[in-house]
Structure formats: C-alpha cells, structure tokens
Amino acid sequence: MYNVLIVEDSKPILRNIKTLLSSLDLPLTVVATATNGEDALEELGRLPVHLLITDIRMPRMDGLTLIEQAKLIHPQLLVVLISGYSDFEYTRKALNLQVFDYLLKPVARQQLEEVMNRAIGQMNRHTLNETEMLNEIVDSSYGMMQLDEQFQHSPKLMFIVRKQPFAASRDEWNPETLQHWLSELFAPHACRVFPTYVPKQFLILVNGAITGIYSTVYECLESARRHLSIQGIEVTIGGQLQPAEPGKLPELYYRMTEILNEHQRIHQGAVLDFGVFFSQTGSEKETIEPVFAISFVEMIRGRKKEQFKLKLVEQLTKWSGENIRLADLERFVALLIDTFAHVISEQNTDIRLSLEESSAPLFGCESYADFSRGLLEWSEKCFEMLQAHNRKSGQEWFQQMDEYVKMNMYSPLSITDVAHKFHISPSYISRIIKKYTQRTFVQYYTGLKINEACKLMENRQEMKFKEISDALSFSDQHYFSKVFKEYTGYSPTEYKERLLVRQDKENKGIRV
Incomplete structure (x- = not known):
C-alpha cells in the first residue's frame, strides 16, 4: 500500500480527487491533505509519503516551490501535478523538476486511474530495484533483505556499525540485539539493522525524519555509540545526515566501508562523519614510516x-x-x-x-x-x-643455487646477488660451492660461462667472439679471450678452428 498526499487550495477539487482515489481498486491510501505548500511540507516531514499530488497555483507557497522543497526531503518522491490549460508554462517548468506526470482540471476518473496505474508500476519497480541493490550488501545467510511498505519509500539515512577491535566477544553482538537497542534510541522513527558480508559489520537504515532531532551527524552517531556502549557493545559507527539515493546505495556503502577500514582505532569506539571524508580531495591515508x-x-x-x-x-x-x-x-x-x-x-x-x-x-x-x-x-x-630452513642440507642448497646461477649466465651475477636471493651469507655460499664443485664461486660461475661460450661457438658459428663476450657479460673481448684460454687451453680462434676441423671430419665420415 502506497501513501498519498493531496495538495489543492480548492476544497471541492480536493474532495473530488480524494473521492475518486478511494473509489479506485488500487493500493493507494490518502494519508493527508493540504491546501497550501507550507502545510504540505509539514505533512511530508511528519508522515511517510510515497506519492504527492499537488496543484500548481496555491497561496503562501505554490506547487513548483513545494516540489523543489519536497525533493530535498525525499529525492525519490513521486509527484503528479494538477494543472489547467492556462498553466502550461508552469507545467513545462514542473516537468524539468522530474514530475512524473500531470492531471488536467477538471480531473476525470479515467484520466486519474490511468496515471495512478503507471505511478504504481514505477513505485513497484523502484521498490524491487532498491531491495535488489541492498541484497548485494546484506549477508545472504540472513535471508532476503526485507523492508516493510511504510519504510520502503521513505528517505533513509545509512549508517555502518562495526565491532570495536580487541573488545570482549559478547552474545549481544547480533542483528537482533542491535535492532532492539537502536530502535529504542531512534523511536518513534523506523530503524532497520542488517548484517553485511564484512564480518562484525552491520548496515543501519534509519528513517530520514530523525534529521529533525539531531543538529549534527556527530550528535546523532555519538548518541548511538554511547547507547550501545552502555549495553556493553563497543562499536565504531559512521554515517552522514543526508538521505542516501537508492540508486547509489551500494556505491555509498562501499565508500563508507573503505573509510571505516582506514580510520578505525584499536582502542575506544569512535564516530566518523563520512560527509567530511567525501568532501576531502587526494589521499588521506597514513602509512607506517x-x-x-x-x-x-x-x-x-x-x-x-x-x-x-x-x-x-x-x-x-x-x-x-x-x-x-x-x-x-x-x-x-x-x-x-x-x-x-x-x-x-x-x-x-x-x-x-x-x-x-x-x-x-x-x-x-x-x-x-x-x-x-x-x-x-x-x-x-x-x-x-x-x-x-637454515638447517636444509648442503646438497639441497647447492641444487637450488646451481639452478639459479645457470639461469643467469647471461647476466653479471655476483656472490652477493646469490646471497640476497637465498637470504644466506656469502661465506656460507662459498663453503657450499667449494664442497660440491671444488672451486671458488668465481671459478665455478666463470666455468659455466665458458662452457656456454663453447656451446655457442658450436651451435651459432655465425656469432663473432665479441658478440659472445657481450652476451655472456664479460667486460671486454680481450678479457674474454684471456679467461677462455685459461679454462680450455686454447684461444677462442684456436678452439673454433679445432671445432671446424672436427666437424669437417665428422661430415666426411672420418672417426674423430
């Protein structure tokens, strides 16, 4: 059932619309009427209203001003305008205020029924969409997110309550208990508590009418924190005294959660005015030095x-x-x-x-x-x-180091680099290498490079000695030639000549 507020300065027209609505078999209830915009605003602040039907020309506050003020209180309020043919210019302006539709005077039953049916369809879709979005946030193990009809279309404030870290676990930390104590605090205004997918974090929806009770968001949130603290429930709570747009509920929730993640302290519950953080620019995160x-x-x-x-x-x-x-x-x-x-x-x-x-x-x-x-x-x-880990056998260490060094033969690798890689001292590496190769690290690593150079000369005969030297990260070709002869007994030129002679004999079928 949807609540309707009718605003019309002509009492006969007001009675006619109310009577027609009552005669229609539609889920609509006229909860209040008013003859001017000022009285209508008071009713909107006092009652949950889903649909506003208002005249344009009225004393004290006209319909356009009423619509502007009403949208501030309830952004999702559906509005149907009553106008005459002579009010077309006003009607055009009202459409810019996102008025759902308009009724021409005198209002006929058929016209009213057609507009109301479409308005109900949109409100139904809005209710479904809002529920679906909240189900993205609410823990599915709790069951489908449900709001009663009176609460569905009311402007709602969104708060987040999270258990204070390092606080004693209590049986009271559950949605039912939080619902009881927060409903007591915010009464007579509706309040709903839902567990979220974040452990020990709850989504709180409160009827937006509480903005008339608290002057600041801090006052409202601190009242809630203290009220729960008296019951032995220590929390950090955050929110803003601005109704959340239903279409942006998930986005707002995730932004609030991120701020809560960054600013919750280890001692004592706290309150966070998310509106302040939303207005800040740049990163506000602090980090460990x-x-x-x-x-x-x-x-x-x-x-x-x-x-x-x-x-x-x-x-x-x-x-x-x-x-x-x-x-x-x-x-x-x-x-x-x-x-x-x-x-x-x-x-x-x-x-x-x-x-x-x-x-x-x-x-x-x-x-x-x-x-x-x-x-x-x-x-x-x-x-x-x-x-x-340090007691790992020397054989295991050598196998890992040998594999790593062979993967880095084309890089200038030092014993310090290997020590950093395996997080052990260079002296321990020297002992392991000496034990399993009978060489120092430099001799072992250089020997691997020279062996690789021999393979390149055999398999990549088009490569020049300088190219091989550079590829294997020797400082220059002269040094490469000197080291090559020390390890093989031949200069690179002599080694390649002997390699070509051997390959020639193999090609002719001569046993080498």
Missing part, C-alpha cells in the same frame, strides 16, 4: 630473533598509547607475513597462505594485550621456521 618498516624487515632477514622481539615489545607498547589505527596494525602484520614468507621460501606460496591463516585469529583477540602476546608467540614460531 618506511625506515621503521625496513628495520623489522632487516631483523628478520638477519635472523636477529632477540633484537626483533625486544623491538616488537617496545613498538606494541608505543602503539597502545597512541591508539594506532587498526589499518596500520593490519599493514604491519601483513609486512611481517610477506617478509617471513619470502625469507623462508620465495617459491612456496603455501608458506605465505599458512602464515596468513595462523595470524588471522590475532585480530579476534578480546584485548590488545592478548593481541600483543599472540603476535610475539606467532613471531617466535616464524623464527623457528627460519631456523629449520
């Missing part, structure tokens, strides 16, 4: 477990006093995950997934102190994994 982040990364790479532990305890204590943003804490843990995973095994993606899974429960701790203890214990286990 690079120097600070690098220090923890270097301690992990250097296996400095005790130093890491002392520094982490100090930093966690500092963050507690600063009431750091939750997003910064999440970024820091993500940095630790990335670094530990990279150092333990760059090639094994399962390691990173395992570290993510093991760290996830940290943010569900009931206090920041529990989180801090949990992070220290988690870090301890990560260092134990690093130690196990």
